[in-house]
Amino acid sequence: MAGIEPKKIAMAGLALLALVLFPLGVSPYIKAFMVTLLMYVVMVQSWNLFSGCTGYVSLGHGLFFGVGAYGFAIAVTTFKAPFWAALLAAGVIAGVVAVVLGSVLLSTKMNVAYFSVLTLGLNEILKAVVANTKELGSSYGITLPPLTNQLIAYYYLLGLALIITILIWQLKRSRHGLALKAVFADEVAAETAGINTLTYKFQTFVVSGIFPGLAGGMIGWYWSYIDPYMAFDLIISFFIMEMVFLGGIGTLFGPVIGAVFMSLAIEILSTNLQNIHPILFGLAVIIVIISCPGGIMELFDKYRARASRKALALPKQEGVS
């Protein structure tokens, strides 16, 4: 494997330092914004890990978030678990749900279209089940002891975001990543080239389900109140996809850029253009998919390729798509 340039290490180190120091000097409003942003970064990267790498578009990835939030809430209220254990429980429960769903949704008889529709339906089913179960607070929700320090949520989510981003980065360099790329391109061909597609999809799906669970637990605590309509809000699943498509599906940093971009837009537009902003996001995604399917990362790559051609004084490439 090729070594990493020292310059890149230095840049990553500086970025990390900035992210660690950033919340220390800003207002609670900005901190709150950052917590939401980091939540979305964890969500988009976990979506990117499975759906972005395999092409199995999950329309209800937010269900793992909801499962995590409820796992945390039940652990804290019913079982009186300490917070750290409850967060762990949130991840474990989301993982168990992913194992169950994965073994059904990723069987040989399922294709991409079924998978998408079923994930969408499952999110709604879980919402209805929770809303009708007394032990889960039914539709009244569950009140939690408040999280007094925003910084806990910030650093926790920052850690998760870093871990999953590093995971995707390493995945892309590994043969596991190559297997997923093959699955993305052509599953039958992948299988006949020797890839056990079911196993690779399943493993990736479970890991990609654990992270939203871990994030959901923390966000539940941070909100200090959850009900089924917040925890299983479909808009979370849809925002995730819009962010990924906007930033660049399957790329390492594209989804993060998409999350930053859209979180800012949500923050600005939801106060000024209330109720209209989801329409604008929808339009933006349609425009991106039509004009630039690779998202912001594609624009960035094109720009960089042009700059390097200019620098080397190479002729413009022609006819190559």
Added chain:
Amino acid sequence: MANTRGWETRQGREVGAVTRKIALEVQGVTKNFGGLKALNDITMEVPEGVIVGLIGPNGAGKTTLFNAITGVYPVSAGRINLFGQDITRLRPHNIVRLGIARTFQTGRPFHNMTVLENVLVGCYFGGKRRISNAEAVSRSMEILEFVELAHRQADPVTSLNLLDRRIVEMARALATGPRLLLLDEVLAGLNPADLGRAVEIIKRLRDRLGITVLWIEHIMKAIMGTADYIIVLHYGQKLAEGRPEEVVDNAEVNETYFGERGVKLA
């Protein structure tokens, strides 16, 4: 091109000295799609180290047979043996590891990868044992040299022409280290010059690597001139088999293949 030699002699063996092992044995294989019998009780053998051509009109069941052999479609009845080992109920990725690789009719290299990455997939996942990255790269490059595509190794597959895409697919199949290679219409749509190149590569697979080839093709001149043995399918059944010259002379084959107008095969 005159072709008078039988498949026993192509390898320099004496006629009659047919002590080849049977690479692939298909015994009474049937595949139903609802009420349609796509494969109806097919029994055939592919001897080791030869090129066997599989021909037949559209809809004869040739590709379905490939899908049955490689485990893509589970068969409805019958048994498939590879060098005596039953592979009938195995999943495709296990069958590859036992030594059957294939290409696809429509050409299905991984479009989101480079040429080298495509071949690497075969090396990493299709082999019997786990190999290191360095070993996989050097093996892949060897295979690309063999099919004369090493100079394009870093290019995305989408930048290749039709022939080169087909060759990438073949290289990916070769990377799995097959004993039996199934080729599904690799010549379709190629121009005459490319046709010759592709045929040369297929011959080299047999002559230099000793790979057994089962090859579906519609271009009669190419397959009759290259294959050692021909099997004809029609409506999901085996219609005839024999050396190319025998099949060409088979009246029944000529009739079902070309109608009754008296056109002769090849």
